[in-house]
Amino acid sequence: MKKIVILTGAGMSAESGIATFRGGGGLWNNYPVEQVATPEGFAADPALVLDFYNQRRTELLGAEPNEGHRLVAALEERYDVTVVTQNVDDLHERAGSSSVIHLHGELMKVCSSRNPQDLRYVRTLLPTAPTIKMGDLAADGSQLRPFIVWFGEAVPLMEAAVAAMQGIDAFIIIGTSLNVYPAAGLFHYVPAGVPIYLIDPNDVAAVLPSNVVHIRKGASEGMRLLIDSYLSNF
Numbered sequence: 001m002k003k004i005v006i007l008t009g010a011g012m013s014a015e016s017g018i019a020t021f022r023g024g025g026g027l028w029n030n031y032p033v034e035q036v037a038t039p040e041g042f043a044a045d046p047a048l049v050l051d052f053y054n055q056r057r058t059e060l061l062g063a064e065p066n067e068g069h070r071l072v073a074a075l076e077e078r079y080d081v082t083v084v085t086q087n088v089d090d091l092h093e094r095a096g097s098s099s100v101i102h103l104h105g106e107l108m109k110v111c112s113s114r115n116p117q118d119l120r121y122v123r124t125l126l127p128t129a130p131t132i133k134m135g136d137l138a139a140d141g142s143q144l145r146p147f148i149v150w151f152g153e154a155v156p157l158m159e160a161a162v163a164a165m166q167g168i169d170a171f172i173i174i175g176t177s178l179n180v181y182p183a184a185g186l187f188h189y190v191p192a193g194v195p196i197y198l199i200d201p202n203d204v205a206a207v208l209p210s211n212v213v214h215i216r217k218g219a220s221e222g223m224r225l226l227i228d229s230y231l232s233n234f
């Protein structure tokens with residue numbers, strides 16, 4: 001069975017109504033990243049940060065996987081597929097993808113603010129109780145915080161993502177500006193001669209290798225085109 005790794009970014013979930021962070025109308029236009037997505041911002045005003053992510057969870061619970069998510073999941077019927085996502089939503093899992101590496105954390109999970117990567121203190125919030133507030137404590141006695149990799153923090157699952165790139169037969173990128181590292185650096189781990197497909201309606205700032213096929217469509221339309229035109233005989 002041929003092996004595919006799919007790297008997804010905010011554009012993957014945009015059709016589901018999940019706000020992107022960059023670009024016109026992006027969340028960073030309304031919330032300075034320093035306030036809500038850094039350890040320093042959390043230390044300065046933890047209540048503001050908790051409220052920001054409570055709002056994001058409410059938004060996520062009202063969203064559904066789009067056709068692009070479902071088409072990605074359906075590839076597992078024919079291929080060995082690993083999804084590496086920069087998104088913190090759970091739409092890939094809800095669409096049926098069974099192997100998902102969340103580089104930047106998971107929105108529906110919370111963790112210790114003292115030891116954010118200690119998995120003993122990570123728990124998943126129920127859809128019926130998706131908010132956390134000041135005074136809600138992890139099992140180690142520290143304030144609960146979102147299980148999100150903030151700017152300035154290490155990306156602990158990057159090694160797993162790099163390992164997934166070994167021996168792949170195709171690399172598919174969907175809905176990412178390729179500006180965020182280390183995720184964008186996965187390009188460097190694509191074996192020689194392996195086809196790379198980029199699905200994004202916009203130009204990307206990154207200098208793309210010559211073997212990249214850029215499908216200038218949104219996630220769902222782009223996945224349909226990829227499957228019909230490029231993977232039909234793959």
